[in-house]
Amino acid sequence: MKEIEMFLENKKVRPTAMRILIYKYMAEKEIAVALTDIENAFTKADRTTLYRTLKTFEENGIVHQIDDGTGISKYALCEKGCNCEIEQDLHLHFHCSNCNETVCLTEHKIPHINLPEGYLAADVNLVVKGICEKCGGQ
Amino acid sequence: MKEIEMFLENKKVRPTAMRILIYKYMAEKEIAVALTDIENAFTKADRTTLYRTLKTFEENGIVHQIDDGTGISKYALCEKGCNCEIEQDLHLHFHCSNCNETVCLTEHKIPHINLPEGYLAADVNLVVKGICEKCGGQ
DNA sequence: CAATAAATGCACTTCCATTGCATCATATAA
DNA sequence: TTATATGATGCAATGGAAGTGCATTTATTG
Numbered sequence: 368m369k370e371i372e373m374f375l376e377n378k379k380v381r382p383t384a385m386r387i388l389i390y391k392y393m394a395e396k397e398i399a400v401a402l403t404d405i406e407n408a409f410t411k412a413d414r415t416t417l418y419r420t421l422k423t424f425e426e427n428g429i430v431h432q433i434d435d436g437t438g439i440s441k442y443a444l445c446e447k448g449c450n451c452e453i454e455q456d457l458h459l460h461f462h463c464s465n466c467n468e469t470v471c472l473t474e475h476k477i478p479h480i481n482l483p484e485g486y487l488a489a490d491v492n493l494v495v496k497g498i499c500e501k502c503g504g505q
Numbered sequence: 506m507k508e509i510e511m512f513l514e515n516k517k518v519r520p521t522a523m524r525i526l527i528y529k530y531m532a533e534k535e536i537a538v539a540l541t542d543i544e545n546a547f548t549k550a551d552r553t554t555l556y557r558t559l560k561t562f563e564e565n566g567i568v569h570q571i572d573d574g575t576g577i578s579k580y581a582l583c584e585k586g587c588n589c590e591i592e593q594d595l596h597l598h599f600h601c602s603n604c605n606e607t608v609c610l611t612e613h614k615i616p617h618i619n620l621p622e623g624y625l626a627a628d629v630n631l632v633v634k635g636i637c638e639k640c641g642g643q
Numbered sequence: 644c645a646a647t648a649a650a651t652g653c654a655c656t657t658c659c660a661t662t663g664c665a666t667c668a669t670a671t672a673a
Numbered sequence: 674t675t676a677t678a679t680g681a682t683g684c685a686a687t688g689g690a691a692g693t694g695c696a697t698t699t700a701t702t703g
Contacts, residue, residue, distance in 0.1 A: 381700085383650065402690080413652045418691080420650095436572045436630055438660085439690075461624060478616045480631070485638030486599060492574055493618070494630045500623030519669085521681065540659080551683045556660075558681095576691085577659070 378427045385412060389420050390429070390444075399433050399441035399460070399469040435462040435469040435494050443471050457491055463499035470499065516565045523550060527558050528567070528582075537571050537579035537598070537607040573600040573607040573632050581609050595629050601637035608637065 371390050375382040392408055393400060405417045421442050424430040433441040458473045477493045509528050513520040530546055531538060543555045559580050562568040571579040596611045615631045 381649075383700090385651080415653080415692090416651050423650095434572070434574045438572075438576070459618065461620070464627065472621065475619065475621075477631075478618075480597065480616075480633055481613065482599070482633065482635075483610065483613070483638065485641045486633075487636040487641060488633050489602065489636070490634040492630075492632045492634070493615075495618055495620065495624075495626050495628070496630070497620075497627040498625040500621065503623045503625060519680075521668090523682080553661090553684080554682050561681095 375429070378429050380423055380427050380429065385409075385416060386420055386423075389417065390424075393430065393442070393444050394446075397470065399435070399443040399471065401439045401441050403439070433460050433469060433471070433494075434492055435460055436496065437462065437467070437469075441469050443469075457493075459493040459495060461495045461497070461499060463502055464496055465498055465502035468499065468501075513567070516567050518561055518565050518567065523547075523554060524558055524561075527555065528562075531568065531580070531582050532584075535608065537573070537581040537609065539577050539579050541577070571598050571607060571609070571632075572630060573598055574634065575600065575605070575607075579607050595631075597631040597633060599633050599635070599637060601640055602634055603636055603640035606637065606639075 371387050371394075372382040375386060375390065380386065388409065389405060392405065402414070402418055402421065405421075406412075406414055409417065421430060421432075425432055425442070428445055430442045431445050433443060435441055457477045458471055459475050459477055460469055461472055462469045477491050480488065480491060482488055509525050509532075510520040513524060513528065518524065526547065527543060530543065540552070540556055540559060543559075544550075544552055547555065559568060559570075563570055563580070566583055568580045569583050571581060573579055595615045596609055597613050597615055598607055599610055600607045615629050618626065618629060620626055
């Protein structure tokens, strides 16, 4: 608990009770979460607070937003080898069409992409859709 | 005109006036279009018709839907080397953050992605964000 | 403790995707 | 050719998610 508090302070984010809880929640989950997920987990809190907490986390490099193709923004902690500020270090995401869960494959970096002459890359998003390990045996 | 008609028939889509016009519109555009774009181009037609036309086209392999990360679905014709049914032939998309246009880079295939044990890929989506050729000189 | 700034909650808006149902057009069978 | 069925189109409405403005509460600092 104290660690989270210190971690948030390091990231220049005031460690309010709500923020600590949300961080804890996301740390316990192995998968990327949507705003709605957090909303369901913290029914007492207001949607806007949760929304703005995620935005604050994102701005301060605590979480990264994931567009997994479902149309719903997901968020995941920037830990375990995720250096999302550095372009070359972008990892890929996997979305399971069975359980509908999205995971960060942090060890799997996006290969270098060649672009046509004149195109300048700033960001790359790679999402693989399929069946995840958990659902594989079905 | 007749060609489009025959093309649609080949794809098992009834070549109505509206559909021919929409196909023509998309063929003339070099970029991926959103439903709203088509709506603005055909103000006489109803949004729903346009929406369902795109869905019909998609189901019959005439267009493919693109998720370029803007949160708005784009569509582009499946021509010029786009075999979107075949997994290995997926091309990548480029979204320009300046002009906000999305293009298919059909010659640029997505490299093979290694996944962890137990994961099964069915589909891959790769979007590069940055500055396009047209906007590069600014 | 007072003053200031930040965080939270509430209400509301907007935008896009999607669906149900009625109506219209077209193709096919009688 | 007409009746019938099937598909296409139009209208209205819904739902979900993102985002914003403002009031209120909470925390920080002097």
